[in-house]
Amino acid sequence: EGERLYLGFDFGTSGARFAIIDKDGAIRAEAKREYPLFVQLLILRFLFVLSRKNGESRDWVRSWKETLFSLLEDVPLDIRKHVVAISIDGTSATTLIVDSYTGEPLWRPFLYNESCSDALPVVKSIAPPNHTVCTGSSTLCKLVSWWNHVGSDKKPALLLHQADWLLWLLHGKLGVTDYNNALKASFNKSITVGYDPEVDSYPSWLVCQPYYHLLPSVLAPGTPIACLKEEVGNKYGFQKDCVVCTGTTDSIAAFLAARASQPGKAVTSLGSTLAIKLLSNTRIEDSRFGVYSHRLDDKWLVGGASNTGGAILRQLFTDNQLEKLSEQINPSQPSPLDYYPLPKAGERFPVADPNLAPRLHPRPENDVEYLHGILESIARIEAKAYELLKELGATQVEEVFTAGGGAKNEKWIKIRERVLGLPVSRANQTEAAYGAALLAKKADQQNIPS
Numbered sequence: 001e002g003e004r005l006y007l008g009f010d011f012g013t014s015g016a017r018f019a020i021i022d023k024d025g026a027i028r029a030e031a032k033r034e035y036p037l038f039v040q041l042l043i044l045r046f047l048f049v050l051s052r053k054n055g056e057s058r059d060w061v062r063s064w065k066e067t068l069f070s071l072l073e074d075v076p077l078d079i080r081k082h083v084v085a086i087s088i089d090g091t092s093a094t095t096l097i098v099d100s101y102t103g104e105p106l107w108r109p110f111l112y113n114e115s116c117s118d119a120l121p122v123v124k125s126i127a128p129p130n131h132t133v134c135t136g137s138s139t140l141c142k143l144v145s146w147w148n149h150v151g152s153d154k155k156p157a158l159l160l161h162q163a164d165w166l167l168w169l170l171h172g173k174l175g176v177t178d179y180n181n182a183l184k185a186s187f188n189k190s191i192t193v194g195y196d197p198e199v200d201s202y203p204s205w206l207v208c209q210p211y212y213h214l215l216p217s218v219l220a221p222g223t224p225i226a227c228l229k230e231e232v233g234n235k236y237g238f239q240k241d242c243v244v245c246t247g248t249t250d251s252i253a254a255f256l257a258a259r260a261s262q263p264g265k266a267v268t269s270l271g272s273t274l275a276i277k278l279l280s281n282t283r284i285e286d287s288r289f290g291v292y293s294h295r296l297d298d299k300w301l302v303g304g305a306s307n308t309g310g311a312i313l314r315q316l317f318t319d320n321q322l323e324k325l326s327e328q329i330n331p332s333q334p335s336p337l338d339y340y341p342l343p344k345a346g347e348r349f350p351v352a353d354p355n356l357a358p359r360l361h362p363r364p365e366n367d368v369e370y371l372h373g374i375l376e377s378i379a380r381i382e383a384k385a386y387e388l389l390k391e392l393g394a395t396q397v398e399e400v401f402t403a404g405g406g407a408k409n410e411k412w413i414k415i416r417e418r419v420l421g422l423p424v425s426r427a428n429q430t431e432a433a434y435g436a437a438l439l440a441k442k443a444d445q446q447n448i449p450s
């Protein structure tokens, strides 16, 4: 028998990484690679590129594929045979249209942030008002754009998300996705096919469309799909009953990494912006605030993002200054300074006001006091954000883990504990690849569905 290890891949925007964990969640190996540069060669694809405004000449599909197999080679030889399950997360709304027999892409991929606004009028005419799919970068807009572009001469095709396609390279069973990728956001965020997580199927307004048969079937993240393809297992020295399972999106994988797995546990990400995610027993949506919910088994991952955060800190201080000045802050002392730090006018959550002006005055002479005021003001916005989620019906927050560049600031953590009135700590793990490995671990307890 021997040890059981779990392999998770994260495919981000500029590169990919993996993490291998054991049953206790300890990391046994990790590695990362930048995507190599390949350029599109096929003339057909080239014409398609020319026909689109934001033409993209990189051969992303080849880059992802090569990176996946290079990373498999990076897995230390002695542990390969102990890997019993594999999962992958990818950037949400990165979409491929593939041949439904060979699995090979029929077109270059539609990238996560690419807008297919040509399809927007059609999508708006079939979807409910304000539905998530009603923005140009939604997966559905990408599908409809392709469908209309290709016209009547269509090969049998399938839609897959980035993670689905990469997983297919490993298991060979076409046409499967997970409900995080299929949904991404249930309302008002840019990125979804239109899968409705509460009724467990695609909505009827989508089922009656001529391209409905292109949509993949949907399983929970971390569900076994099939065993690793024999040729892959043999080539790289993985065991033949190593199971490949459904993945998720990159941001959900990052949340899973923090292991905030009880309702009331939350992760605040202090990067350029302030993003919060809370595990809730109830699903909430509010398009005014850009608040939406992802399903996670029998619970909901509720989230929202404020424009405040590290971006403004970076405009005012270097990271080195931040560290030095923070050391001198007394976090048990409340700051009387009341700011609303924003890099430019406009806020959505927890205040929905597109014209909200940044407030960073009066500026005290002492920079320690100034920084204290800013950190404390951002903490108040964070508190207000969690309060708003509760008002909208989410489970009350009980404990906050922290990710992102601001997480290393111990003084800020103390300030936030005082302002939030909750235990706050730095998340032990924040890598999406670690979250994907946890999904692989989850799949190890289950049978492959027939």
Ligand code: ADP
Pocket (backbone or CB within 6 Å): 270, 271, 272, 273, 309, 310, 311, 312, 313, 314, 319, 322, 323, 326, 403, 404, 405, 406, 408, 409, 412
């Ligand atoms: P993103 O990935 O969103 O660009 P990161 O998670 O890398 O951001 O975090 C970078 C941010 O962290 C920067 O805006 C920077 O100002 C902030 N930051 C870096 N060091 C500190 C610190 N010691 N205290 C607070 N914020 C910090």
